[in-house]
Amino acid sequence: MPKNLQDTTTLHNGVKMPWFGLGVFKVKEGSEVVDSVKAALKHGYKSIDTAAVYKNEEGVGQALKEAGVAREELFITTKVWNSDQGYESTLQAFETSMGKLGLDYLDLYLIHWPVAGKYKETWKALEKLYKDGRVRAIGVSNFHIHHLKDLMADAEIKPMVNQVEYHPHLAQTELLEFCKAEGIQMEAWSPLKQGVLLTEPTIVEIAKKHDKSPAQIILRWDLQNGVVTIPKSIKEHRIIENADIFDFELSSEDMGRLNSLNKDDRIGADPDNFDF
Numbered sequence: 001m002p003k004n005l006q007d008t009t010t011l012h013n014g015v016k017m018p019w020f021g022l023g024v025f026k027v028k029e030g031s032e033v034v035d036s037v038k039a040a041l042k043h044g045y046k047s048i049d050t051a052a053v054y055k056n057e058e059g060v061g062q063a064l065k066e067a068g069v070a071r072e073e074l075f076i077t078t079k080v081w082n083s084d085q086g087y088e089s090t091l092q093a094f095e096t097s098m099g100k101l102g103l104d105y106l107d108l109y110l111i112h113w114p115v116a117g118k119y120k121e122t123w124k125a126l127e128k129l130y131k132d133g134r135v136r137a138i139g140v141s142n143f144h145i146h147h148l149k150d151l152m153a154d155a156e157i158k159p160m161v162n163q164v165e166y167h168p169h170l171a172q173t174e175l176l177e178f179c180k181a182e183g184i185q186m187e188a189w190s191p192l193k194q195g196v197l198l199t200e201p202t203i204v205e206i207a208k209k210h211d212k213s214p215a216q217i218i219l220r221w222d223l224q225n226g227v228v229t230i231p232k233s234i235k236e237h238r239i240i241e242n243a244d245i246f247d248f249e250l251s252s253e254d255m256g257r258l259n260s261l262n263k264d265d266r267i268g269a270d271p272d273n274f275d276f
């Protein structure tokens with residue numbers, strides 16, 4: 001189990017990725033994203049998750065520069081958007097993202113969604129970027145087991161990460177087992193179900209017992225299940241609160257109760273049925 005905010009999981013290529021980070025989906029370009037990333041870095045976060053489609057990579061880059069944390073301590077993730085998928089267009093999209101972030105190498109580059117007929121070519125571009133040393137790890141997002149199997153059937157390099165919607169209402173047990181067996185690190189997006197889960201009575205009750213907040217219970221559940229987590233907040237006190245989860249442990253009974261909340265219910269699109 002990770003013991004502090006800087007602890008890492010080792011990806012199958014040996015690269016160390018923090019178990020915990022800040023997500024910046026829906027965080028506005030400009031002072032909103034600059035301030036939230038700087039607040040996170042000030043409070044010990046090392047990992048930031050953005051994407052080309054979030055349109056805030058420039059602000060993330062500005063915050064990284066202004067915060068002055070050594071580059072090698074940071075773990076920066078971005079993603080290639082659906083309309084940029086394909087070999088050449090992905091290579092181009094990567095350079096655009098790097099220009100905006102102001103980085104000369106990236107820590108993790110992900111295929112944002114499994115666009116049918118496109119993701120294998122896109123993966124070849126990620127493999128090239130990896131082999132060229134432009135990115136330390138490559139992975140996918142929103143891939144079901146069948147997408148992973150299809151990709152791996154032709155891939156030279158196995159994805160190191162699969163970032164998917166994951167929270168107590170969508171426990172994805174089969175996918176998690178598959179990823180663990182394959183050595184693919186699973187990472188949770190919308191870990192708080194965008195706030196919906198924070199009033200769930202079982203979670204509220206477990207939170208009271210541990211003198212923690214519902215958000216902290218959910219994020220601790222992620223870690224105890226071996227899943228990297230990247231909650232989003234633009235509020236400094238919540239950025240601090242969310243990361244304060246390394247001083248307590250959920251019992252197996254707590255874990256069982258949280259696991260039993262699963263109802264295969266998504267807040268985002270199903271990767272088998274999206275139209276963007």
Ligand SMILES: NC(=O)C1=CN([C@@H]2O[C@H](COP(=O)(O)OP(=O)(O)OC[C@H]3O[C@@H](n4cnc5c(N)ncnc54)[C@H](OP(=O)(O)O)[C@@H]3O)[C@@H](O)[C@H]2O)C=CC1
Nearest residue numbers: 023024025049141189190191192193194215231232233234
């Ligand atoms: N690969 C993909 O397809 C996707 C990836 N992601 C990634 O995952 C990250 C996290 O997911 P996201 O969808 O943002 O949702 P989260 O589940 O992280 O929830 C964020 C919401 O919860 C609120 N919140 C955060 N912390 C607390 C707290 N302690 N108490 C009360 N409310 C809180 C935030 O409000 P406030 O900011 O006001 O504090 C915000 O409204 C994204 O930012 C993005 O990086 C997300 C969606 C899709």
